[in-house]
Amino acid sequence: MDTGDTAWMLMASALVLLMTPGLAFFYGGLVRSKNIVNTMMFSFMSMAVASVVWVLWGYSLAFGEGGRFIGDLSHVGLKDIGVDAMSGSIPTLLFVIFQMMFAIITPALITGAIVERFKFTTYLLFLVLWLTLVYAPIAHWVWAGNGWLFDLGALDFAGGTVVHINAGVAAVAAAYLVGKRRNPGAEPSNVPYVMLGAALLWFGWFGFNAGSGLAANGLAVSAFLVTNTAAAAAILTWGVLSQMQHRRMSAVGVATAAVAGLVAITPAAGYVGVMGGLAIGFGAGVLCYGAVLLRPKTGLDDSLDVFAVHGIGGIWGALATGIFAVAAIGGTSGLIEGNGSQMGTQAIGVLATLLWSGIVTLIILKVLDWIPGLGLRASEVAEDQGMDVAAHGERAVVHDGAD
Numbered sequence: 392m393d394t395g396d397t398a399w400m401l402m403a404s405a406l407v408l409l410m411t412p413g414l415a416f417f418y419g420g421l422v423r424s425k426n427i428v429n430t431m432m433f434s435f436m437s438m439a440v441a442s443v444v445w446v447l448w449g450y451s452l453a454f455g456e457g458g459r460f461i462g463d464l465s466h467v468g469l470k471d472i473g474v475d476a477m478s479g480s481i482p483t484l485l486f487v488i489f490q491m492m493f494a495i496i497t498p499a500l501i502t503g504a505i506v507e508r509f510k511f512t513t514y515l516l517f518l519v520l521w522l523t524l525v526y527a528p529i530a531h532w533v534w535a536g537n538g539w540l541f542d543l544g545a546l547d548f549a550g551g552t553v554v555h556i557n558a559g560v561a562a563v564a565a566a567y568l569v570g571k572r573r574n575p576g577a578e579p580s581n582v583p584y585v586m587l588g589a590a591l592l593w594f595g596w597f598g599f600n601a602g603s604g605l606a607a608n609g610l611a612v613s614a615f616l617v618t619n620t621a622a623a624a625a626i627l628t629w630g631v632l633s634q635m636q637h638r639r640m641s642a643v644g645v646a647t648a649a650v651a652g653l654v655a656i657t658p659a660a661g662y663v664g665v666m667g668g669l670a671i672g673f674g675a676g677v678l679c680y681g682a683v684l685l686r687p688k689t690g691l692d693d694s695l696d697v698f699a700v701h702g703i704g705g706i707w708g709a710l711a712t713g714i715f716a717v718a719a720i721g722g723t724s725g726l727i728e729g730n731g732s733q734m735g736t737q738a739i740g741v742l743a744t745l746l747w748s749g750i751v752t753l754i755i756l757k758v759l760d761w762i763p764g765l766g767l768r769a770s771e772v773a774e775d776q777g778m779d780v781a782a783h784g785e786r787a788v789v790h791d792g793a794d
Contacts, residue, residue, distance in 0.1 A: 397482065400606075404598065410591065413595055417587075425777025444518070446491070453534070480606060513767055525751050529557055546736075548658055560698070563749065593622055596657075620665055622653050625651050629645065648675075682700075
């Protein structure tokens with residue numbers, strides 16, 4: 392065991408976990424004040440449900456031997472993974488922990504598309520089914536040593552396909568089935584929450600990306616640098632576009648841009664240099680800005696633009712990895728080094744993730760909607776009252792301290 396690598400990966404795991412409360416603040420600030428608690432609870436309960444699912448069977452399905460498409464149940468309850476078992480230079484249990492944090496945040500990302508109207512109890516059951524039937528198989532395809540996309544040579548350093556494209560297309564399916572909000576808010580209720588959430592996400596993302604090499608080495612440093620560079624480039628690009636269009640630069644726009652840049656660099660972080668990071672951040676700023684503008688014209692109430700940021704950002708990042716990958720960094724060349732076939736391999740990974748996640752998410756939600764007593768959508772009374780009081784009996788703000 393390398394104690395330096397182990398110490399770094401413990402820290403990286405904690406950083407990635409911090410991203411989910413960061414997401415709670417980010418999403419919570421974007422909704423109306425009567426739905427802040429409910430929106431944040433979606434993320435917090437993902438930490439609980441996903442953690443239990445992961446140690447019971449999720450890790451085994453994602454990283455067990457199995458076949459090319461899904462693992463097996465050989466490690467149910469982390470069976471046969473002792474304290475001395477090793478994955479490279481770190482304990483296998485630490486690898487389990489690190490990967491758990493990715494499983495926690497991915498379904499939480501989906502909730503941005505269905506806030507202010509989705510039944511909370513149904514969401515808890517959805518978490519279990521989605522992690523089992525969608526997240527675990529795709530994680531196996533991409534990251535397990537015998538996964539079919541891994542064998543094909545698809546590159547995803549830290550979760551562009553497994554996390555962001557996966558959550559983005561699932562968000563579209565969920566928003567489509569649950570339908571539009573009855574009375575969407577005109578503006579975010581708490582911009583400082585949004586900024587705080589984005590800051591926590593940015594901070595935690597260093598663990599997300601720099602930790603994905605599973606070692607404290609030069610690759611981790613490079614991934615850290617390009618992660619920060621892409622976020623900064625996306626902010627500047629989005630800010631300029633906003634200034635040109637609206638004659639002002641909004642705080643919410645800047646926060647969203649940071650997340651878009653971070654999403655896009657995620658699959659590429661261990662494969663591209665700093666100039667590739669700049670290009671990917673610039674592309675994310677342009678593409679995600681445009682997607683946010685176009686989303687209202689689609690008629691789909693993806694309330695907090697999950698697909699526009701995570702779906703589009705993830706797709707761009709995955710394809711851009713095939714363009715800007717540098718052999719001297721990650722061992723694989725991209726288009727700029729003459730390996731045009733990597734673009735095709737990346738496209739296959741993107742398409743497979745879109746299809747599996749989109750179709751299976753639709754099926755899961757349809758089944759849950761058909762089950763008596765469940766259903767997807769809260770009542771009109773609950774939606775009008777606010778999901779905070781209706782689902783939790785609490786409010787985000789009580790001005791006088793008493794009812």
